[in-house]
Amino acid sequence: MTDVIWLRPERAATGRPAVHDRAEITAAAIDVADRGGLDAVSMRNVAAELGTGAASLYRYVTGRDDLLDLMIDSTASECRLEPPTGEPVADLVAVAEGLHAVMMRHPWLPELVVTRPALGPGVVGVLDHVLDILADHPGDGASKLEVFALLNALVATFARNELAAPNQAERAVAYLSHVAAGGERPRITALFENPSTGDILPRDRRVAALTALLSGLLG
Structure with a gap:
């Protein structure tokens, strides 16, 4: 110890x-x-x-x-924690957004969160807040700890992707556009048939994905 x-x-x-x-x-x-x-x-x-x-x-x-x-x-300890509102999914997304802001201020942080999670007084403060949000959820202690771990991992993954080389996303889209134009993968082609897809802000995508994932997880 x-x-x-x-x-x-x-x-x-x-x-x-x-x-x-x-x-x-x-x-x-x-x-x-x-x-x-x-x-x-x-x-x-x-x-x-x-x-x-x-x-x-x-x-x-x-x-x-x-x-x-x-x-x-x-x-x-830099994460802003608002009092729970009684809406667990929304409250957890708010925690996630606070953690995301911290990770974007410290570009080296997402890698550490994924590869060597630490548990000290600052992290315990965030964990305690998450447990407060989940106080009325029927899940046991282990499942609530899993929610906390998953939340950190998801936020770190989003942050890592957003902090990647500036042209990496553009390169990926360029290749997907090529694949879509070929017509051999109709599901990928369908992705590019909606012209509004590229207009969605990264934050909106992140919040929507977190909301869907947490809603499914909490049932």
């Missing part, structure tokens, strides 16, 4: 008096990632951001993995 950073003391019990704290180190790591991406996040670079040596950070964290966990959890 001591591998979980939030179950360890804030800093090592021995050594020089504390100069920084986890919040400062986390903020510095996030700044480094926002500017240079995840590859730029190293003990050395984060220490330089704080104006100190890399060795000093080991009094607070055991290595880069701790930094990544702290970064994920800290960004969760």
Whole structure:
């Protein structure tokens, strides 16, 4: 259990008096990632951001993995959480939109959410809010945790797609247009027969998809 950073003391019990704290180190790591991406996040670079040596950070964290966990959890605290309205699907979509806004502010975040989900105080705050929304739902605890996990994964997937290379979507559409024009795949051809399809805003598509998925999941 001591591998979980939030179950360890804030800093090592021995050594020089504390100069920084986890919040400062986390903020510095996030700044480094926002500017240079995840590859730029190293003990050395984060220490330089704080104006100190890399060795000093080991009094607070055991290595880069701790930094990544702290970064994920800290960004969760940025999510705006509105009081539940009694409409679980709409309330969960609102949470999803809040998480999406955070991920778009931090383009490195969706990848981490998918590949190494962390559970610290910030994420627990969002989880508790989701459980509050689902308080009257008949599902058991395990199913509600699955809703939370799925919500995060879906939002991260949308964000990753939106943050992809700017011309990636256009390239995909160009090829689909070619396939549609060939007429050998009528269902794909039908997609391009509705001229309004391309006019739907990404947010509207996202909200509609999340609403449909969550409605089906919650029954």
